Amino acid sequence: MKRKIRIPETYDGIQSPVTVSEIDIMQREMRDKNRLPTEKIIKSGMNYGLGLEIGPGPGYLGLEWLVKTKKTHLYGLEISPAMINTALKNSLDYNLSGRVSYYEGNALFMPFSSRSFDFVFSNGSLHEWEEPVRVFLEIHRVLKDGGRFFISDLKRNISSVLFFAMKLTVNPKSLAYGFESSVNAAYTKEEITEILGETKLLEDFSVSENPFGICITGRKKN
Secondary structure: OOOOOOOOOOOOOOOOHHHHHHHHHHHHHHHHOOOOOHHHHHHOOOOOEEEEEEOOOOOHHHHHHHHOOOOEEEEEEEOOHHHHHHHHHHHHHOOOOOOEEEEEOOHHHOOOOOOOEEEEEEEOOHHHOOOHHHHHHHHHHHEEEEEEEEEEEEEOOOOHHHHHHHHHHOOOHHHHHHHHHHHHHOEOHHHHHHHHHHHOOOOEEEEEEOOOEEEEEEEOOO
């Protein structure tokens, strides 16, 4: 696919109760089909202590992470109150409400003290970050020395064949347009590498890609 100009999607999160419900259905299906990057997060060394998830949405990724780790706790930072309500309900269904707390807020101004978290992870929200350089600087601030981060998302330069194949499998079908707008708002590996370079603080990182997305891993130096 010819490289396209990035088209921002939204900086205010998903606010519509109907859309939130549809995304809950979609994310639940992704969980059931093992399409969430839970194992990748754990294998990257995030299997202990206190973590922060940016943009948890309905919460399934973080909740699955809690299920598969021990003596861990999680904070979720979400800009949408409707999403927080759904995530809280899901945490009760998982019987994990005692290990997870959700906070309404913007990742540009995280409401947490410096050096609070052992790690930070996010899946599928990077393309919605209004100023990614500032968010990565906030990630650096709230991480403890030696803390790790894992950020994954779609990429904009996905092949045409794969793009249309993925769009056809979106469920509920009403979210197909949202999938397209998310791809159009996503970054390429080269773009995100340049963005990380601008932070000057996050030096220990790597950016990898697969046919449909990118993955950023790294750690805050001591």
